[in-house]
Structures are given as structure tokens and as C-alpha cells.
Amino acid sequence: MKRSTDRILTTHAGSLPRPNDLIEMFQANAPADVLEARLGSAVADVVRKQAEAGVDIVDDGEFAKAARGPADYGAWQSYAYQRLGGWEAGGVDTGDLPLSPGAARLKSSVNRRDWVRFADFYQDYFRTVQFAAMGPLPRFTAPITYKGQEAVKANIENLRAALRGVKVADAFMTAVAPGSFARGRNHYYRSDEAYLFALGDALREEYKAIVEAGFILQLDDPGLPDTWDLMDPAPTLGEYKQYARICVEALNHALRGLPEEKIRYHICWGSWHGPHTTDIPLRDVADLVLQVRAGAYSVEAGNVRHEHEWKVWRDVKLPDGKVLIPGVVSHATNLVEHPELVADRIVRFSETVGRENVVAGTDCGLGGRVHPQIAWAKLETLAEGARLASRRLWG
Numbered sequence: 001m002k003r004s005t006d007r008i009l010t011t012h013a014g015s016l017p018r019p020n021d022l023i024e025m026f027q028a029n030a031p032a033d034v035l036e037a038r039l040g041s042a043v044a045d046v047v048r049k050q051a052e053a054g055v056d057i058v059d060d061g062e063f064a065k066a067a068r069g070p071a072d073y074g075a076w077q078s079y080a081y082q083r084l085g086g087w088e089a090g091g092v093d094t095g096d097l098p099l100s101p102g103a104a105r106l107k108s109s110v111n112r113r114d115w116v117r118f119a120d121f122y123q124d125y126f127r128t129v130q131f132a133a134m135g136p137l138p139r140f141t142a143p144i145t146y147k148g149q150e151a152v153k154a155n156i157e158n159l160r161a162a163l164r165g166v167k168v169a170d171a172f173m174t175a176v177a178p179g180s181f182a183r184g185r186n187h188y189y190r191s192d193e194a195y196l197f198a199l200g201d202a203l204r205e206e207y208k209a210i211v212e213a214g215f216i217l218q219l220d221d222p223g224l225p226d227t228w229d230l231m232d233p234a235p236t237l238g239e240y241k242q243y244a245r246i247c248v249e250a251l252n253h254a255l256r257g258l259p260e261e262k263i264r265y266h267i268c269w270g271s272w273h274g275p276h277t278t279d280i281p282l283r284d285v286a287d288l289v290l291q292v293r294a295g296a297y298s299v300e301a302g303n304v305r306h307e308h309e310w311k312v313w314r315d316v317k318l319p320d321g322k323v324l325i326p327g328v329v330s331h332a333t334n335l336v337e338h339p340e341l342v343a344d345r346i347v348r349f350s351e352t353v354g355r356e357n358v359v360a361g362t363d364c365g366l367g368g369r370v371h372p373q374i375a376w377a378k379l380e381t382l383a384e385g386a387r388l389a390s391r392r393l394w395g
Contacts, residue, residue: 012059113231144199176220219265219266303363
């Protein structure tokens, strides 16, 4: 895990704007050889563009995760269906959430509490974004298996080839965490705990492949905080943490034996552009986040609903040897943050947890959340803000 030893390093949360022709290929189910050739060149282009924008720790833009449109928010987790066996197509199922033994049975709401509270706004919003067009959830009706070996191998080779001749500090690849993929899909295992652990065992093959290839593994787990908003009526904090704890335990089970310094863990409160008034506070789940066996923690911190939560780290100690990756530019606005504001945010975190323990990042993936021109402008202002902060912090 690279640290900011003499300047503030920069990275982002994973998803970057996909080329239109690549999206069209996914939509048209292009032949595998044609699609793979285009993926290789697209990944090479996006790695080069990240380096030119000043990003230090880069990725493949998540291009191989089959987004079906420019604003397809779901590819970060739905890609796993193509790599897992044991499921079949089924109707919408909002069944029991994964809960540890003895926890109260909490049902998933069809809508988030924020969506109900601001129903008129969301009715208009959902007419214009693909985020709302989520189809029926497939159901696991047999033992879960992993069959994505060739797919992840191809992803690894594309990123490795793209990095040749490009000067960056490091590279990462993303994969979904069990808890953020599991909800409402278990129709085979006798308990939701057994289901989550089986899912973790299957996804572990992907995790191992990425780490053994020499890349940083980023676990995407927005479900850890944002499932809170799906529970209607709201549970007690104790009930919710009992649910979230089993998700963390299943993830740690999947990560067993893998080096923490090659793993980073990402949370956010969902990528839709809405009020977010019912988000669970970071303070209430920070202890669970830090239980994940990772060397770095990527946390949404740059938007106006969560920016104040930098103060949490004054009271919640970042463990020795760990890195914090706060979002200092946001996916939730078309405004491009000023570099001075980005620098202010970075310095604030650096003075709280130590400059060497901070890598500047984004709140969430930028692909599909803002226009491509804005996404790249945000990465450039991230890099410029990091340079300004480095001058303040190191002189």
C-alpha cells in the first residue's frame, strides 16, 4: 500500500466514464473477441488519461463491468452474476435481509426512506435516470460457485498491458463485497449467514486473483452504510449493527490469509443524486468499517451531506499502519471543486490522522454519475488540490 511519504498521493473510487462505442458493444452483445479487443484499447486509453490528469493510483475504469448505458449505476455489483453460478432468473424479491442469529427479522423496503420522504422529487428524478430501472433480482437456488476465472484473468492482463510505459505509483482493481451483493437473493441456504459466507467463499477466488497479480484489491461495499435507508421502519442502531456485523464477518472470511497491505475497502451512501437525509451517520458505523481486514479505507467525505464527518476521525482513531482515503471531490454535483477547497479538505484530514496516512480520493465512482468532461475535470482538480496541500504540509 503506497503512502504519502513526501507528498499527498491521489486516487479515485473506481468507475470512470466509458467510451460510447464500448457501451454500444455491451448493449448489442458484441462477439467476445471483438469486445475483448476493444476493452484492451479502452483500458489503455483510460490508464493513460488518469496519469495525464495527475492521478497516482489508477485502475481500469471498471470498463469490463458491462454498463448498458452512460448512466448505468449498477454495473459495479451486477457484473458478479456473470462470474457466479447457482442462480436463476426470478421475480422481484425484497425478502429478509442477511441477519446474524438472534437478530430481529427486518424486511427490506421497496423504497428507501429518503425516496418516500421526497416522493415528488424522486418521481421526477426517476424519469430521467437509469438508476431507477433495476430489473428483477435473480435468485440463488443452488450452491454458489465461481466461474469467472477467465474473465478476471482477462481484466488483469488488460490492466497490466495498459500500465506498460505509464508512470504511476500503483494500480488497483475493484470487486464487490458479499454484503453489498447478497440482499434478497437467498433461496437455497438454510440461513442467511451460511449464504453470505458461501458467497464470500466464491468471490474469494476473484479477490485472490487480483492480489496475486500484484494489484491493490478494492472491495466495494456501499451496502454497509446505505442498507440502513432501506429498512422501513427504521431499526434500532443495535439491530442494524447486528446485521452489518455479519456482513463484515463474511467479508473477512473471504479475505482470510490475503495481505492487508494489498487491500482497500470502499464505502459510500449510494450514488444517486438525491437529498440523502436518512443516511446513517459515519460515526455509527466507523467501528465496523475498521474491523475489515484492509490496509486502507475509502470513505465518502466530499459532499455537503457528509463533509462535516471529518470530525469523526478526531475521536475514532485510525489504526496504526492504516491509510485513510477520504473523498475530497464529489460525484454528487456538476460543480467542479476549486483546487483550494480540495487542498483545504486534504489538509484537514492530514492534520487529523497524519499526512502520511492520507491518500486523496473521490466520494464514489465518477463514471455515469457526472458528464465525462466534468469527471475528468474533477480528477484534474483533485491532483491540483493535492499539489497545493503537499506544499502546505511539506513546505
